[in-house]
Amino acid sequence: MSEVxxxxxxxCDQCGADFRFDPISNKLTxxxxxxxxxxxxxxxxxxxxxxxxxxxxxxxxxEAEIEETRVLSCTNCGAQVEFDAVTHAKExxxxxxxxxxxxxxxxxxxxxxxxxxALEERAAHKAMTDWLGRLWFAxxxxxEYARKGRKMNGIYVPYWTFDADTKSRYRGExxxxxxxxxxxMRDGKQVQVREQRVRWSPxxxxxxxxxxxxxxxxxxxxxxxxxxxxQPWDLAxxxxxxxxxxxxxxxxxxxxxxxxxxxEARKHMDRVIERDVRFDIGGDRxxxxxxxxxxxxxxxxxxxxxxxxxAYKYRGKTYRFVVNGRTGRVQGERPWSAWKIAIAxxxxxxxxxxxxxxIAQNQ
Numbered sequence: 001m002s003e004v005x006x007x008x009x010x011x012c013d014q015c016g017a018d019f020r021f022d023p024i025s026n027k028l029t030x031x032x033x034x035x036x037x038x039x040x041x042x043x044x045x046x047x048x049x050x051x052x053x054x055x056x057x058x059x060x061x062x063e064a065e066i067e068e069t070r071v072l073s074c075t076n077c078g079a080q081v082e083f084d085a086v087t088h089a090k091e092x093x094x095x096x097x098x099x100x101x102x103x104x105x106x107x108x109x110x111x112x113x114x115x116x117x118a119l120e121e122r123a124a125h126k127a128m129t130d131w132l133g134r135l136w137f138a139x140x141x142x143x144e145y146a147r148k149g150r151k152m153n154g155i156y157v158p159y160w161t162f163d164a165d166t167k168s169r170y171r172g173e174x175x176x177x178x179x180x181x182x183x184x185m186r187d188g189k190q191v192q193v194r195e196q197r198v199r200w201s202p203x204x205x206x207x208x209x210x211x212x213x214x215x216x217x218x219x220x221x222x223x224x225x226x227x228x229x230x231q232p233w234d235l236a237x238x239x240x241x242x243x244x245x246x247x248x249x250x251x252x253x254x255x256x257x258x259x260x261x262x263x264e265a266r267k268h269m270d271r272v273i274e275r276d277v278r279f280d281i282g283g284d285r286x287x288x289x290x291x292x293x294x295x296x297x298x299x300x301x302x303x304x305x306x307x308x309x310x311a312y313k314y315r316g317k318t319y320r321f322v323v324n325g326r327t328g329r330v331q332g333e334r335p336w337s338a339w340k341i342a343i344a345x346x347x348x349x350x351x352x353x354x355x356x357x358x359i360a361q362n363q
């Protein structure tokens with residue numbers, strides 16, 4: 001078993017303070033003295049190796065593909081976030097729950113690639129507050145608290161990607177719509193009406209598709225509806241994994257295991273295959289009786305995607321907001337202000353009363 005990986009820290013060669021990865025300059029930057037350093041050349045660009053899915057399930061991956069990191073497990077939301085050995089207490093970045101770090105370790109498959117942050121914290125915070133500002137029914141207190149609140153956390157969120165070659169045989173029916181003219185009685189008169197009918201004919205065939213980078217969230221810490229709505233991710237811009245990109249950020253350990261992720265990926269593949277089958281059947285309508293899919297050459301990657309995260313406790317409730325660290329797209333809990341809703345209802349009733357009065361007067 002490998003030793004626990006150390007914290008992702010890189011000392012400045014001028015003053016000894018910690019470098020952090022700067023999304024704007026794409027360099028390591030020292031906030032203490034302003035010194036900058038380029039990323040190591042071997043970590044930028046190049047192909048990212050896929051791993052064999054069956055070998056991983058059989059626990060036959062090379063030991064070099066496995067690592068251990070020191071993590072903090074939140075008892076409230078279940079997040080596993082990397083922390084250094086000297087950290088004694090923290091607030092969970094995913095749900096703002098105070099936690100004490102009786103730190104454990106997480107033995108897992110190493111990340112193969114990541115999308116570096118392209119958005120700095122200031123821009124992400126502005127995107128979040130602008131989004132909140134467009135929610136008229138959000139409580140003013142929360143909007144102001146978020147606007148003046150502490151900095152957002154830069155978190156690398158774990159994902160799986162799956163590649164697979166599929167060949168599917170199907171049986172079904174093609175429906176062709178046609179019309180017949182019939183005589184019917186309407187209001188005591190005979191009229192000609194057209195009735196729609198469908199002529200069904202048996203259809204069978206084969207479809208094939210190669211799936212590339214089917215993306216599956218490997219975290220249970222955030223609602224999937226939020227992370228799904230952060231898409232699209234420019235996966236073509238993935239960089240080979242380097243801890244230098246994590247300098248100044250945190251990385252969440254995956255809590256959705258590889259086999260669970262594959263089940264989710266297969267659901268996506270099956271939906272796409274069904275769409276392909278309907279297209280192949282053709283016609284105006286389709287019925288599918290059976291699809292038999294053979295899947296081969298399944299490979300996968302563990303990757304990290306950048307998310308700016310804020311969790312605020314406001315009047316006893318936690319509100320979470322996430323920002324795509326590449327595009328600035330925002331998702332989160334939609335807060336509601338009871339008094340704003342009450343005012344809107346009262347105004348609506350007043351307007352309805354005025355309109356009703358005007359109509360009555362005109363009549």
